[in-house]
Amino acid sequence: MTAPQAAASETASILIVDDMEENLVALEAVLGSLGHVVRARSGEEALKAMLRQEFAVVLIDVLMPGMNGFETAANIKGLDQTKDVPIILLTGAAVDPNYAYRGYTVGAADFLIKPFDPWLLRTKVNVFLDLFRKNRQLVDQSDQLKRLLTADGGHPGVAPAAPAPADAATEPSYGTGHQNPTDAAEGSAPPEEPDRLSEVVGQLAQAELLLRDANGPGGADLADRIVELEQAVGRLMAQRET
The missing domain is CATH 3.40.50.2300 (Response regulator)
Structure with missing residues (x-):
């Protein structure tokens, strides 16, 4: 924070x-x-x-x-x-x-x-x-996680790809045995990751609705859900680094 x-x-x-x-x-x-x-x-x-x-x-x-x-x-x-x-x-x-x-x-x-x-x-x-303070902190955490997950089209920590060249002939050649860095970056993401990210974003949306209605003992349950979401984000980011 x-x-x-x-x-x-x-x-x-x-x-x-x-x-x-x-x-x-x-x-x-x-x-x-x-x-x-x-x-x-x-x-x-x-x-x-x-x-x-x-x-x-x-x-x-x-x-x-x-x-x-x-x-x-x-x-x-x-x-x-x-x-x-x-x-x-x-x-x-x-x-x-x-x-x-x-x-x-x-x-x-x-x-x-x-x-x-x-x-x-x-x-x-x-x-x-x-x-009041705890609920505000939970809202802040939820907002931070949503920004992390929805940045750059739902891929955390990845900079936007450069636009494709207008003329394909101007695209640099990497020769035999060399992989296009853009293709490598795209291939590094597990095929099922977009669906998993969408699922986590949906969980965040549900947590937000609960946060808005929280006005009592439910704050502890909301905190547990935020922790689970943070762990899910950590696992996804770890997969991208492998």
Whole structure:
């Protein structure tokens, strides 16, 4: 992974949504050391922020004027661009017993009652940050493998062949016992290699689809699939060198 790609994978932003300034200050103090914290004072402002940039997790206060926390969460889950972002709902101590149920029905991943334990909040948020980084790393690896396999028509590590001469008479002769280097290069690839490369590219496409849907324990299975793909690429490249 190159330096820019590694930096991108490590970037994780947290969105905190509350209409009370003192609550935003408290949340930022607790979470500021974990990642880049962005504030929003309303559900509408939160939705605009999420359409502008990518977030690893969003924390939303339930009791807000206008669009409340439940409505904000439902709108987030209703957009293709933001539907996979984990949501933690926050509410005060005098909470309706049905609030937690309502939160989970609109797609929230967790529900915390204020005043919350700072250590507990940091721990929960850190789980989503780690998952975000791992998924980004898997996406980067998948992209790198796809570029490797699809470069130059699906032949990894091989430079494009020079165009054929317009006049066959100008093609150099290599004499008896000498093989045309272009023919030698083409002959070195196993006949079945294009089909095998196509199969690996198909596996990468399937992994990409799974990565887009990953938002939980499936990350470990995806990592195993990426390892298998890397091994397959290594075997193909080793065959080309023999």
